Amino acid sequence: MSNHKFLVHEDGDYVGVAVSDIKSGEEVMGVEIHSGKEYHVKANHDIPLGHKIALVDVKAGQSLIKYGENIGKVTQDFKVGDWVHTHNLKTARWDYGN
Numbered sequence: 590m591s592n593h594k595f596l597v598h599e600d601g602d603y604v605g606v607a608v609s610d611i612k613s614g615e616e617v618m619g620v621e622i623h624s625g626k627e628y629h630v631k632a633n634h635d636i637p638l639g640h641k642i643a644l645v646d647v648k649a650g651q652s653l654i655k656y657g658e659n660i661g662k663v664t665q666d667f668k669v670g671d672w673v674h675t676h677n678l679k680t681a682r683w684d685y686g687n
Contacts, residue, residue: 595619595642597628599657604641604673611636619644634672641673653678 594617595605605619611632619628619642628644636642641655646668652659653673661680667673 593618593620593627595628595630597621597626597644598655600624600626601654601657603645603647603654604643605630607636607638607640607642610638611642617642630670632672633668633670636672641678643667643669643671643673645669 594609594611594615595607597605597619598621600621600623605628611617613632613635615632617630617632619630620626621628630642630644632642646666647653647663648666649663651663653661653663659681661678663677664679665677667677671677
């Protein structure tokens with residue numbers, strides 16, 4: 590039985606999605622849905638259920654890859670283990686321009 594705290598939709602995604610609340614400082618394991626590949630990350634922030642945890646460092650202005658696709662533009666740098674949400678990401682669902 591797995592004790593994963595987040596899921597990764599596609600190999601190469603920049604984020605995983607919390608399947609339960611994650612506490613700052615907690616060492617958590619996630620799994621990629623298709624392959625079962627494990628990811629191990631130390632959370633830098635509290636990350637609520639359904640929110641994203643960073644799997645790679647990303648700079649402001651870069652695209653964010655989730656589901657194997659560009660889902661938006663990063664508005665503030667973030668590092669592995671950071672909480673990724675509306676404070677540092679503008680989704681492609683909204684017109685984020687250049």
